[in-house]
Amino acid sequence: MTYRTVAVIFPVLVLMTGCSDKAPAEADKAERVAAAAVPGAPPDGAADERAKNAPASNVRETGDLIDFAYAYPREAAQIPELSKLLDADREAKRSALVGAAERDKAASAKGDFPYHAHSHLQKWLRVTNTPRFLSLSAEIETYMGGAHGMTSFETLLWDRNKRRTLKPLDLFTSPEAFDAAIREDFCARIRQAKAAKGIQTPDEPGSPFSTCPPASAQTVWLGSSDGRYLDRMTIAIGPYEIGPFAEGSYKINVPVTAALVRVVKPGFARDFLPVN
Template identity: 75%
Template sequence: MTAIILPMLLLAAGCSQDEPTKVDKAVAALVPGAPPGGSEAALANGAPASDIREKNDLIEFAYAYPAEAAQIPELARFLDADRQVKHSALVAAAERDRAASAKGGFPYHAHSHLQKWLLVTNTPRFLSLSAEIGTYAGGAHGMTSFDTLLWDRNKGARLKPVDLFSSPEAFDAAIREDFCDRIKQAKAAKGIQTADEPGSPFAECPPVSAQTVWVGSSDGRYLDRMTIAIAPYEIGPFAEGSYKINMPITSALVRVVKPEFARDFLPVN
């Protein structure tokens, strides 16, 4: 498979309003007006989905996003930059590990980063995307993590679903009881009893705002549902795997939505 050449950047650690992140800098470095997805995704009749793959003795890398995201130039530039940052971080870590394995005389196993953004919903105002990310860095096993992205067409900006609510604390309070009950149900479906005993590392129901939240729509117009994606080790040992807890948008949640977003929600009760 043909290798792709991407600028060497470090992995972004997060977002900051005061200081540009490495993804922000990567976005700024992209040529204005360049087609999203790189040279493999030339614009013709609308931007196509982007799907970049690379596999060799050093790494396995994949990063994809749907056509709905590619058709928003600002969002496509962000995703292309995010891809570049993650590819470069993967290569840098893999090269360090391969050099250490050669020096120590132990086998090297290719590192990987496999990420695919999927369409959750596309309303007149919001494009909602979800991502499941599989990574391997040479340890005993790989890891699964999640990401979320909400594009606000009115603002021309990226948001996190929790940004739609008055505060993370208000969001947690409005959803906590139902969320914790649904975790118990999801564990019971796997034949697992909730670890309520004192001292258990998984006894506490975690705050929803600390998990990955995906918002969706049943009618393509209003936000009325969400899924809470929970990575391994958050509410159970690695062997339990990850969880995806489906939740309705209730009246209690709508009451803590910021006024500027209230008309975009429709409670189910």
């Protein structure tokens, strides 16, 4: 078994479809210019030099017991508090994986059935990096010895003003208000996504997966088209949420409308820009 940390610089990746219409260099320049004019944003050059040049983190451990990977981009590594939190999250998830794997391996030895290495593969990607927020998304692949693996998602916002992590829903007055503001668009786009796969949403009451789920119960990723305001949103939906496992997962792009911005908490209102 090997356990190693590899320092690499990931290219800037935008997970959300259409999160930036600019070339990476132009977007980075726009973000730097915007940052200088926003209260609470640190001026360029104010950060510790080692933090500014911090490489991305990419840990991988493979062996007969587990297959574990956890990575986050350079933008997160540049923020010492966030880097520390992500490192702690990595260690907690590795520890949980090892514990479950050891129990299952012992059970397989007693029951005389084969053991297959458990896995947790997680990579945080940059969605956007505005003067106030660093928005990250993660897609996680896990296998715990069953018939198949699973896909799940995570989300994270680093608030530079408050120096702490937030979830996207923390920016809204309530989950219920968030759901009400986007429900029509969200449900319509789920139907469109299913239709693109040749799947018709069942209409009969009580049928499996006939009900549009609350968006607040899914994973929300917030993005930006200009590197300054939050004006893009994708909602990631895992297997079994709106269809059987064979349908896989969905990533539903939902517009940031004026109705949605109206339910943003006052302290975050200036950070949003509606598309209409």
